[in-house]
Amino acid sequence: MKSQWPYFEKTWQLMKIEWDVNALSLWRRNLRECVEEFGKKTGEKILSDLEQKQKRLLKNPLLGHREAILMNCKKEYRSLLLRNKRYKIIYYYDEDKDVIFIADFWDSKMDPKRLANRIKK
Numbered sequence: 841m842k843s844q845w846p847y848f849e850k851t852w853q854l855m856k857i858e859w860d861v862n863a864l865s866l867w868r869r870n871l872r873e874c875v876e877e878f879g880k881k882t883g884e885k886i887l888s889d890l891e892q893k894q895k896r897l898l899k900n901p902l903l904g905h906r907e908a909i910l911m912n913c914k915k916e917y918r919s920l921l922l923r924n925k926r927y928k929i930i931y932y933y934d935e936d937k938d939v940i941f942i943a944d945f946w947d948s949k950m951d952p953k954r955l956a957n958r959i960k961k
Contacts, residue, residue, distance in 0.1 A: 855898055859942045862958075863929075866945040870927060889923040901933035901940050909952045910959055917943065917959065930959065 859867075867890075875883035897903055897920070904918030907930060915932040922928060930944040943959055 855901065855938045855940065857894055857897065857940045857942060860944065863942050863945045870945065870947065886922060886924060886927070890929070893920050893922065893929065897931070897940050904929075904931065907955075909956050913959065919946070921948070930955070 871883055871886065874886055902918070904920040907917040907919045910917040910930070917930055917932050919928045919930050926948055928946050928948060929942050930946055931940055931942045933940050944955065946955055
């Protein structure tokens with residue numbers, strides 16, 4: 841007997857997060873520098889915060905604010921600040937593939953115009 845609930849027959853795909861290679865490299869470098877400058881405990885807090893932000897994104901991919909400097913891009917780039925408010929992740933959500941793509945790991949002390957140059961339109 842076939843189910844009367846068509847949504848039970850659907851194959852559910854879980855949303856996932858993919859990191860750009862350069863963004864991941866920047867994240868690792870900045871975390872290493874943070875640990876060297878402020879200690880292991882601070883590095884662990886920032887790592888934990890990033891993990892929490894990713895979990896929240898998986899529940900709500902449109903959580904971050906639209907990134908103003910990237911409004912003219914084809915993709916809808918958003919950002920989330922990490923706990924220390926120095927770093928933020930720049931991402932977009934590909935609804936068709938159900939993937940959150942982290943395009944950049946941004947040090948907010950840098951000139952915002954450089955962000956637009958780093959992001960591939």
